[in-house]
């Protein structure tokens with residue numbers, strides 16, 4: 051079997067980290083790109099020995115040819131239904147036609163197999179793609195990692211630094227899973243080079259409740275953080291409905307209500323992992339939430355000096 055790993059979505063945030071992690075592990079990498087893809091990123095990877103293949107993502111012949119001799123396709127694509135369902139299906143069909151044995155879809159999320167349809171729009175697309183992939187003969191592996199830990203310092207309104215509050219809905223002791231983007235990339239790279247992965251792999255760099263987050267935020271900032279609970283999960287559901295009506299943003303990947311759906315899913319506790327595969331590749335070092343928050347504050351302080 052060939053050792054070529056094919057990456058689709060390698061010009062994206064997670065994709066770049068994944069290719070770097072594969073390079074560290076000495077993988078032979080082929081990367082699919084399109085006309086719109088960043089030339090700078092492509093050149094940088096080309097200089098590191100990554101084989102670049104420019105394709106028309108609507109052409110099954112192009113995709114099948116690109117899959118020749120590949121042992122595993124990894125998708126780190128991001129988008130709505132046209133990408134997560136339609137494009138991934140085309141790539142999967144091409145991979146099967148070319149005899150590729152393994153496929154890692156672009157999931158990297160909370161465990162959406164536990165959610166009912168309608169509970170999370172973006173994850174419904176992934177569930178739909180799972181229905182398709184599970185009906186094929188390819189050996190698929192999904193990586194579930196909870197939320198990207200970096201979101202705590204970006205879009206996810208959980209640690210409210212300016213007002214020293216940790217916002218939550220429902221139960222302050224509900225455990226939430228977080229994994230850094232680099233840890234997700236490092237684990238995915240190892241999984242792609244591991245010929246016998248199961249259908250699902252579960253990882254979490256850290257598992258922290260809102261109450262524990264309050265302690266961590268207080269420790270790293272030296273300020274006394276308090277919990278802030280605007281209401282229960284029922285109230286959050288009403289807020290989601292209102293946000294969806296007022297600002298539907300149907301064509302946006304992350305409209306405000308979509309982030310609220312993730313928050314609802316996590317705070318409800320249905321998606322919590324029952325077991326972890328963190329120790330599958332023992333050389334991997336997991337980054338705790340405390341380190342992510344500290345690094346963020348150090349960077350912020352440096353920029354303000």
Ligand SMILES: NC(=O)c1ccc[n+]([C@@H]2O[C@H](COP(=O)([O-])OP(=O)(O)OC[C@H]3O[C@@H](n4cnc5c(N)ncnc54)[C@H](OP(=O)(O)O)[C@@H]3O)[C@@H](O)[C@H]2O)c1
Pocket residue numbers: 058059060061062063064065083084086087088107126127128129133137156157158159160195196197198201
């Ligand atoms: N668990 C979490 O908290 C969390 C948070 C964020 C993301 N994620 C997941 O991580 C995965 C990667 O996300 P990301 O943030 O790294 O995405 P990203 O930076 O937006 O990158 C998206 C990639 O998809 C490619 N792409 C998009 N539309 C395409 C199309 N129509 N045809 C061909 N290529 C297309 C882009 O290629 P070009 O460069 O050519 O445009 C790019 O390489 C996704 O599954 C996302 O949902 C998880």
